[in-house]
Amino acid sequence: MEVAALFALTLLLGALVLLVALAVGRRKEEIREETEHAAEFTAEGSVAKGLASKKPRQEKQRSRKDKALQHTFSHPLLAASLKSHSANVTCLDFSSNGKYLASCADDRTVRIWSTKDFLEREHKCLRANVELDHATLVRFSPDSRAFITWLANGDTIRIFKMIKKEDGTMTFKAASEDFPQKHKAPILNIGIAETGKFIMSASTDTCIHIWDLKGELLASINTNQITNSYAAVSPCGRFVASCGFTPDVKVWEVCFGKGGEFKEVARAFDLKGHSAGVHSFAFSNDSHRMVTVSKDGTWKLWNTDVEYKKQQDPYLLKTVPCVSSEGSRVALSPDGRVVAISDGSNLALYNAASGQLEEELHGVHSEEINDLRFDINGRFLACSGDKAIRVFHNAPGYRAAIRDMQDMLKKAQNEAMKQRLQKQIAEAQSTLDTVLAAAPSD
Numbered sequence: 001m002e003v004a005a006l007f008a009l010t011l012l013l014g015a016l017v018l019l020v021a022l023a024v025g026r027r028k029e030e031i032r033e034e035t036e037h038a039a040e041f042t043a044e045g046s047v048a049k050g051l052a053s054k055k056p057r058q059e060k061q062r063s064r065k066d067k068a069l070q071h072t073f074s075h076p077l078l079a080a081s082l083k084s085h086s087a088n089v090t091c092l093d094f095s096s097n098g099k100y101l102a103s104c105a106d107d108r109t110v111r112i113w114s115t116k117d118f119l120e121r122e123h124k125c126l127r128a129n130v131e132l133d134h135a136t137l138v139r140f141s142p143d144s145r146a147f148i149t150w151l152a153n154g155d156t157i158r159i160f161k162m163i164k165k166e167d168g169t170m171t172f173k174a175a176s177e178d179f180p181q182k183h184k185a186p187i188l189n190i191g192i193a194e195t196g197k198f199i200m201s202a203s204t205d206t207c208i209h210i211w212d213l214k215g216e217l218l219a220s221i222n223t224n225q226i227t228n229s230y231a232a233v234s235p236c237g238r239f240v241a242s243c244g245f246t247p248d249v250k251v252w253e254v255c256f257g258k259g260g261e262f263k264e265v266a267r268a269f270d271l272k273g274h275s276a277g278v279h280s281f282a283f284s285n286d287s288h289r290m291v292t293v294s295k296d297g298t299w300k301l302w303n304t305d306v307e308y309k310k311q312q313d314p315y316l317l318k319t320v321p322c323v324s325s326e327g328s329r330v331a332l333s334p335d336g337r338v339v340a341i342s343d344g345s346n347l348a349l350y351n352a353a354s355g356q357l358e359e360e361l362h363g364v365h366s367e368e369i370n371d372l373r374f375d376i377n378g379r380f381l382a383c384s385g386d387k388a389i390r391v392f393h394n395a396p397g398y399r400a401a402i403r404d405m406q407d408m409l410k411k412a413q414n415e416a417m418k419q420r421l422q423k424q425i426a427e428a429q430s431t432l433d434t435v436l437a438a439a440p441s442d
Helices: 002-044 050-068 395-411 415-437
Strands: 078-082 089-094 100-105 109-114 125-129 135-140 146-151 156-164 170-174 187-192 199-203 207-211 217-222 228-233 239-244 248-256 262-272 278-283 289-294 298-303 315-321 330-332 338-343 346-351 357-361 371-374 380-384 389-393
Touching (some): 089 380, 100 135, 100 389, 135 187, 146 187, 187 228, 199 228, 207 228, 207 239, 217 262, 239 278, 278 330, 289 330, 338 371, 338 395, 346 395
Parallel strands (some): 089 135
Antiparallel strands (some): 078 389, 089 100, 100 109, 109 125, 135 146, 146 156, 156 170, 187 199, 207 217, 228 239, 239 248, 248 262, 278 289, 289 298, 298 315, 330 338, 338 346, 346 357, 380 389
């Protein structure tokens, strides 16, 4: 009886062991299959855990794809691509001391870049936050210690002071009050006179306002151009100019008394000669030259160093065919030697004296170029049109300077003058060769 019971117990234990072994084997097989399935799904970018986990993975894949498709650009003249903004850049401005470039974007920040870093591998910048709004335009003050912005939602001007702290770092402080709201149409441009005497704001209707630095309205100009397409303050700080639907550019002098008090805005001169509306214009640094680009498919260079108070008109120096479109911008190098014109996302650089097309740059940005500026020293040309800022070497400027000095060398009779010119030509050629030797890419 006991033997039979022991035999039965042994069979039972054997069966249990067999069942456990089978169960363990089956679970191992299930784990193996699950692992294989998961590996297959991962390899195919599929999902193994339902719709909830499917969406994040797809979004992650999409963001990687978007990153891979970001606009890239390279060119022998490209000096730098500045990329700290997280949204599209809307405006650029170089400081008059040549040290800084300011940029504003839809990411609610203004960035201040050091121009001495343009040729470095990394491009550091300082960030000023625009509280509860974002800036669409930015302009440096004449002393490069402050900047003004146009607020997109507030429809007004806000001033920021640049304050250097004890540790040498910079901080930014907004003025306690913004300017009053006076414009009734979208804003085109703002500017500060280099004299520090006034601020200008212009809108797309026919209105230009002249302000003092505290936000008091000094005068309003009706341009009578049906609509304004561009307006700016001259680098010398004496003039305000506008262009628009009509085929001329109108220039006014903002007049002040000997004691610094505002007197009036007086008509100075007009640039007449285009056969269609003018997209944009620009001044040389001394305001003795202006360049205009028009819907008629030409750009024109003007001598504006005239006695306009004696009714003397500006001289037309050059008319050159070009490709332009609505929104085209033009820039004139500070020395008046180079003309740069945007057409959509493309750039063209011309020799101002000869009108010769020297450089064509295609697809500079993924979107239309919205701002275009030379730095005060004429070394760089910067433009914006998406999240990046492109900075180019002004090679046409170096070439033009070399040609001018070679012409002077032929006429020079003094030996010391000849040696000095030869040295300057060699230095300029060396700089140009260095510029063209290598170009960074995105």
